Amino acid sequence: MKRTFLGEFEEVVLLTVAVLGEEAYGVTVTQEIEQRTGRGVGFSTVHTTLQRLEEKGFLSSEMGGATAERGGRRKRFFTVTALGRKALQEVKQIREELWAAMPPQTLQLMGG
Amino acid sequence: MSLKKWREDDLNELFSERLKSVGLRQARWRYTKDVLSLMRPSLIKRQPRDNPRLSLFSTDMLSNYIKIAWRNLIRNKGYSFINIGGLAVGMTIAILIGLWIYDELSFNKSFQHYDRIAQVMRNRTVNGETDTRMGLPIPLAQSLKTSYGDSRNGGPFKRVVLSWWTSLHTISVSDQVFSKSGKFMTPEAPEMLSLTMRRGSRAGLTEPASILLSASLAKTLFGEENPLHKTLTIDNTMTVNVTGVYDDLPAGSSFADVQFIAPWDLYAASTDWVNEAKDDWTNTSFEVFIELAPSVSFADVSATIRNLLVGKTSADVARKPEVLLYPMSRWHLYSDWKNGVNEGGRIQFVWLFGLIGLFVLLLACINFMNLSTARSVNRAKEVGIRKAIGSRRQELVAQFFGESLLVVTLAFGVAIGLVFLSMPFFNQIADKQMVTPFTNPLFWVLGAGFALLTGLIAGSYPALYLSSFRPVAVLKGAIQTSKSIATPRRLLVVLQFTVSITLIIGTLIVYRQIQFARNRPIGYNRNGLISMVLNVPHYEKHRETVRNELIRSGAVLEVAESASPLTEVQSTNGGFDWAGKDPTLQINFGTIGISHEFGKTVGWTFKQGRDFSRQLASDSLGIVLNESAVAFMGMKDVLGKTISWNGNGFNVSFHVIGVIRDMVMDSPYEPAQPSVFFISPKHGQFLTMRLNPTQSPQDALATIGDVLKEHLPAAPFNYTFVDDEYDQKFRTEERIGTLAFIFATLAIFISCLGIFGLASFMAEQRTREIGVRKVLGASVLNLWGLLSKDFVFLALIGFGMATPIAWYFLHNWLQEYTYRTDISWWVFAVSGAGALLVTLLTVSFQSIKAALMNPVKSLRSE
Numbered sequence: 001m002k003r004t005f006l007g008e009f010e011e012v013v014l015l016t017v018a019v020l021g022e023e024a025y026g027v028t029v030t031q032e033i034e035q036r037t038g039r040g041v042g043f044s045t046v047h048t049t050l051q052r053l054e055e056k057g058f059l060s061s062e063m064g065g066a067t068a069e070r071g072g073r074r075k076r077f078f079t080v081t082a083l084g085r086k087a088l089q090e091v092k093q094i095r096e097e098l099w100a101a102m103p104p105q106t107l108q109l110m111g112g
Numbered sequence: 113m114s115l116k117k118w119r120e121d122d123l124n125e126l127f128s129e130r131l132k133s134v135g136l137r138q139a140r141w142r143y144t145k146d147v148l149s150l151m152r153p154s155l156i157k158r159q160p161r162d163n164p165r166l167s168l169f170s171t172d173m174l175s176n177y178i179k180i181a182w183r184n185l186i187r188n189k190g191y192s193f194i195n196i197g198g199l200a201v202g203m204t205i206a207i208l209i210g211l212w213i214y215d216e217l218s219f220n221k222s223f224q225h226y227d228r229i230a231q232v233m234r235n236r237t238v239n240g241e242t243d244t245r246m247g248l249p250i251p252l253a254q255s256l257k258t259s260y261g262d263s264r265n266g267g268p269f270k271r272v273v274l275s276w277w278t279s280l281h282t283i284s285v286s287d288q289v290f291s292k293s294g295k296f297m298t299p300e301a302p303e304m305l306s307l308t309m310r311r312g313s314r315a316g317l318t319e320p321a322s323i324l325l326s327a328s329l330a331k332t333l334f335g336e337e338n339p340l341h342k343t344l345t346i347d348n349t350m351t352v353n354v355t356g357v358y359d360d361l362p363a364g365s366s367f368a369d370v371q372f373i374a375p376w377d378l379y380a381a382s383t384d385w386v387n388e389a390k391d392d393w394t395n396t397s398f399e400v401f402i403e404l405a406p407s408v409s410f411a412d413v414s415a416t417i418r419n420l421l422v423g424k425t426s427a428d429v430a431r432k433p434e435v436l437l438y439p440m441s442r443w444h445l446y447s448d449w450k451n452g453v454n455e456g457g458r459i460q461f462v463w464l465f466g467l468i469g470l471f472v473l474l475l476a477c478i479n480f481m482n483l484s485t486a487r488s489v490n491r492a493k494e495v496g497i498r499k500a501i502g503s504r505r506q507e508l509v510a511q512f513f514g515e516s517l518l519v520v521t522l523a524f525g526v527a528i529g530l531v532f533l534s535m536p537f538f539n540q541i542a543d544k545q546m547v548t549p550f551t552n553p554l555f556w557v558l559g560a561g562f563a564l565l566t567g568l569i570a571g572s573y574p575a576l577y578l579s580s581f582r583p584v585a586v587l588k589g590a591i592q593t594s595k596s597i598a599t600p601r602r603l604l605v606v607l608q609f610t611v612s613i614t615l616i617i618g619t620l621i622v623y624r625q626i627q628f629a630r631n632r633p634i635g636y637n638r639n640g641l642i643s644m645v646l647n648v649p650h651y652e653k654h655r656e657t658v659r660n661e662l663i664r665s666g667a668v669l670e671v672a673e674s675a676s677p678l679t680e681v682q683s684t685n686g687g688f689d690w691a692g693k694d695p696t697l698q699i700n701f702g703t704i705g706i707s708h709e710f711g712k713t714v715g716w717t718f719k720q721g722r723d724f725s726r727q728l729a730s731d732s733l734g735i736v737l738n739e740s741a742v743a744f745m746g747m748k749d750v751l752g753k754t755i756s757w758n759g760n761g762f763n764v765s766f767h768v769i770g771v772i773r774d775m776v777m778d779s780p781y782e783p784a785q786p787s788v789f790f791i792s793p794k795h796g797q798f799l800t801m802r803l804n805p806t807q808s809p810q811d812a813l814a815t816i817g818d819v820l821k822e823h824l825p826a827a828p829f830n831y832t833f834v835d836d837e838y839d840q841k842f843r844t845e846e847r848i849g850t851l852a853f854i855f856a857t858l859a860i861f862i863s864c865l866g867i868f869g870l871a872s873f874m875a876e877q878r879t880r881e882i883g884v885r886k887v888l889g890a891s892v893l894n895l896w897g898l899l900s901k902d903f904v905f906l907a908l909i910g911f912g913m914a915t916p917i918a919w920y921f922l923h924n925w926l927q928e929y930t931y932r933t934d935i936s937w938w939v940f941a942v943s944g945a946g947a948l949l950v951t952l953l954t955v956s957f958q959s960i961k962a963a964l965m966n967p968v969k970s971l972r973s974e
Contacts, residue, residue, distance in 0.1 A: 025122065026122035027125045042145060048150075063118065075122070
């Protein structure tokens with residue numbers, strides 16, 4: 001089965017966009033990742049990843065109206081496409097299968 | 113690099129957030145890091161456009177372009193006419209000149225061995241000046257073959273042909289006589305000239321009693337009958353059989369007037385002096401042509417045969433004779449010789465006319481560009497709108513090039529029509545027989561390429577300029593077109609004036625030069641003088657009867673014979689000696705044998721001494737010199753002195769009886785050649801008659817014809833008027849003059865069209881300004897001056913530039929003539945004033961029209 005490879009960071013970004021729902025744009029995505037992972041993420045890294053995901057068809061974007069909050073600046077909002085959701089599902093499923101396939105003693109060793 | 117706006121906004125928002133959470137320093141540091149790391153190729157590269165691209169040549173856009181172009185043409189009929197008309201006239205001239213050049217360059221090319229044939233020439237040095245001549249001795253032809261071998265034994269010559277000059281001969285068939293020009297040549301001539309035989313074969317000259325006729329002569333002589341094996345007589349002495357008929361040699365060839373070719377041996381056998389010359393190296397009266405073997409070059413062979421004449425005769429040693437080859441490819445265009453070197457000739461006219469053609473075309477293109485740029489203001493809005501709704505620059509460039517190509521194509525169509533219509537007229541002026549080569553694909557390819565080039569040149573300025581307009585500026589109406597393009601437009605107008613005025617000056621000078629030479633005293637009275645060729649054996653038997661009968665008939669005042677026609681010295685000789693002669697002086701006198709009445713007939717005038725007289729028997733050894741000869745000899749008191757002439761096998765002592773004023777017999781632009789006139793022991797080749805002025809020429813000619821038919825039936829009465837012959841000498845210059853006049857007129861016409869268009873456009877642009885000025889009290893004269901002064905200024909600059917250019921070229925041209933007019937200042941003044949006047953007339957029409965307009969009308973609109 002031909003599938004698009006989803007890198008680790010890509011997966012994180014994609015998930016974050018999904019989490020943020022309608023409020024996902026460059027700044028919120030960056031901040032959300034920083035908060036959730038506790039690691040400092042460069043805007044450029046996030047931005048490039050968003051761009052790449054859009055090119056791969058996992059994300060779609062749309063220019064949002066200027067809001068007073070941003071001083072009339074414009075935002076590009078991202079939403080997860082059907083393909084993106086499918087990719088996320090697949091990744092999750094693979095992980096779950098892998099977890100399920102783990103021998104019980106190993107599971108115990110990991111403190112699960 | 114362009115960061116998209118939203119990216120920048122994101123960064124700024126992030127910065128303000130970080131400012132709150134991590135402080136200014138950290139926020140700044142991270143902002144910088146983010147910006148730097150955003151500079152990656154995947155983000156920098158151009159993003160695809162949001163709207164779909166239209167192909168540059170999609171059919172929708174194409175039809176739109178054509179529609180707009182067509183509407184523009186229709187809406188501005190006046191400008192379209194000026195544009196297309198001017199361009200068409202320019203192209204017509206360029207095409208005509210192109211065809212003329214093509215015709216000139218393909219001269220003689222119809223001969224199969226074009227690049228192998230040469231005429232053998234010789235240089236000789238007389239009094240330090242080297243001249244080059246075609247006349248050669250008969251033994252040279254044989255020597256070429258025997259000394260250097262022919263191509264069958266590895267020698268350089270494939271064929272060597274001895275020939276007598278193309279000249280008029282009497283052809284008689286049964287009781288009809290004709291005077292036709294032809295050649296006597298050795299039997300290999302038909303092969304060398306690759307004659308296309310209609311009947312018989314190229315071997316037709318091997319029998320001495322044979323003749324080859326051109327198709328047209330065969331038709332004249334025998335009508336539709338088969339001419340083969342018919343008998344005819346040449347010059348009433350040589351009876352020959354027709355052994356072949358060849359296709360007429362093309363008009364564009366050096367042998368165009370060879371209507372028949374008869375065998376050399378026949379000519380030698382029936383002409384005593386030719387027969388005597390067959391081993392004589394001193395008699396250089398004959399033509400030799402050669403065809404080279406394929407493997408050798410003219411230069412190499414020229415070098416090997418160079419000294420062939422050295423040591424053959426005693427007289428030649430001092431003259432340093434050199435033999436050289438004159439390739440057929442140079443005969444027509446390079447016919448001038450200077451100091452033994454072949455240079456220049458007609459090729460100069462090819463260059464000159466080519467240049468003029470280019471310039472006239474350039475003028476037409478300038479018009480087109482000027483009008484298009486001037487009118488670009490009106491198209492600016494269209495460009496603005498097109499750009500606003502998404503036209504890219506390339507598309508606009510393509511559109512304007514397309515429009516200019518459309519106009520050029522229309523103009524090309526008109527030009528082809530004009531070429532076709534003006535061809536007979538042009539042929540007449542240029543002395544050509546050209547046809548418009550409608551069936552020649554090369555013509556169309558060249559024509560199309562040429563139209564394309566014109567379209568691109570003419571369209572380049574509007575296309576590149578108009579397409580650069582900024583839509584916002586244009587639509588706001590803020591564009592200052594008049595300022596930004598006025599300078600190049602002025603330059604172009606100046607160029608037009610320069611070319612036109614140069615051509616006017618050129619025309620005036622050429623005509624003045626012709627007039628100058630025409631007004632030169634010619635030393636005899638050429639009015640009412642006719643001349644004919646006399647190919648009658650033993651004319652001396654009929655001489656007295658014919659002369660008496662002609663005079664008795666009242667048609668003729670006097671009749672005389674001469675060895676050369678009045679309009680050409682055909683025989684020159686050395687070997688003259690006199691007491692006190694400078695021994696180093698090398699002599700080359702024109703020698704003209706005449707009958708006693710020659711002077712009386714032509715009306716020469718004496719400076720000293722007297723004319724020949726029949727009453728004085730001693731006059732048969734008298735000699736008359738011309739002024740130039742006396743000056744050359746450097747003698748005072750020449751009358752009664754003895755001059756001896758030592759020739760091949762003869763030695764005569766003449767006593768000088770008179771000195772005449774120089775007669776212009778050769779070029780009217782050159783000083784007369786030193787010449788001597790003496791009573792010829794044999795009858796002359798040319799009969800000259802002075803018509804009786806009390807009779808009408810028609811009656812006189814009819815009477816002469818009758819008298820000759822009765823008393824000299826063997827001679828066809830094929831006469832020419834001497835003044836016509838004399839006028840022939842001016843043909844080349846007159847042709848240049850006429851062509852220069854026509855080109856100058858058309859160049860001015862085209863320039864005027866352009867100026868007219870520009871002036872009317874400017875007046876239109878300034879309608880409201882003029883209205884306001886009138887309301888404020890400006891007079892019509894004021895306004896006229898306002899609108900005209902620009903062009904007058906430009907005309908003056910053009911005049912300033914044309915003057916040195918014209919002076920330079922015409923000065924050089926005039927240097928070629930010994931008798932030449934001076935370039936006087938008034939020619940320039942007249943040309944300048946003329947150009948100014950024409951400009952003023954053209955501009956005034958528009959400016960006065962604009963100045964007379966009712967200001968109420970011009971101010972009411974808008």
